[in-house]
Amino acid sequence: MQQVNDCFIKVKKDCLKFISSQETKRDKFKNKDRMIKSFLIPVSFWIAKKVDKKQPLIIGLAGGQGSGKTTISSILTLILQKYFKLNVFKVSIDDFYKTRKDRRLLANNKHPLLMTRGVPGTHDIDLMLSFFKKIKSKNFKSLKVPTFNKAIDDRYPKNLWHKIESKPDVIIFEGWCVGARAQTANQLKKSINSLEKAQDQSAKWRTHVNNQLKTKYKLLFNQLDGLLYLKAKNFNLLREWRLKQERKLWIQAKDKKNLKIMSSVDVISFMQTYQRITQQMFKDALKSSSIIMNLNINHQIEKIKFRK
DSSP states (O other), rough: OHHHHHHHHHHHHHHHHHHHHOOSSOOOOOSSSIIIIIIIIIHHHHHHOOTTTOEEEEEEEEEOOOOOOOHHHHHHHHHHHHHOOOOEEEEEGGBBBBEEEEEHHHHHHTTTTSSSSSSSBBOOOOHHHHHHHHHHHOOOOEEEEEEEEETTEOOOOOOGEEEEOOOEEEEEEEEEETTHHHHHHHHHHOOOSSSHHOOOOTTTHHHHHHHHHTTTTHHTTOSSEEEEEESSSHHHHHHHHHHHHHHHHHHHHHHTTOOOOOOHHHHHHHHHHHHHHHHHHHHHHHHHEEEEEEEOTTSSSEEEEEOO
């Protein structure tokens, strides 16, 4: 307990400063001290114990849209750097989305719904596998990793990509579908929402997405040394949180002229593309995760369970 207290004293100021940068007048974080001290510091200790200086430790962090993955992964990074003096690189699976041009080709060749970023198949999986291979290489020197601009729905130019100058001790790899597993052919047959009923009557789109999970994504997720899962109570809550996220994107954006901000109707439609996998992860991630952080209806970590 003393170690946790010492850690809290050292990291509190930086963590609260980061949280403040994520707040708006309308959306404020509550119980910040408890979130840091009771939940995120113990998770940081768990991660730090697993570090092997010879090889980067790759930790996945998953959770539905709007569940707080970016905030949680950023605070964990701060704690691991400040208190444990570890070299941490945080990256999102979102940064590896295919370009608009590539997704347009995919939509023309496979299914129109693949123009919408998000589901497995819309990421550049070869680039991700290459990233993990290079980061583990004994001859590692430096590496550039793409960054994705959701406001314009495309990658940033290469001069704005992440540059990794030295091999990390820890990589936090976050994303809504990180660690997701494929469904059975039988599960795919029935539509689960209005989008699937109207735009995927033949199940061609969801079958393609599922096949991606069975193959390359399975290979990718096998690279993880542990998985942290943020579990919301239900999909409707995630929809509410995602709407808040879109509002925040608008408030914080400097260049509002070229923004591709979604309306409430757009967000609801967009999230239907995520619904099938998200709901399956409510079941699967409980079995495959190392740590489960249960979120209450107020978007706060309610309790935490260490499984592995």
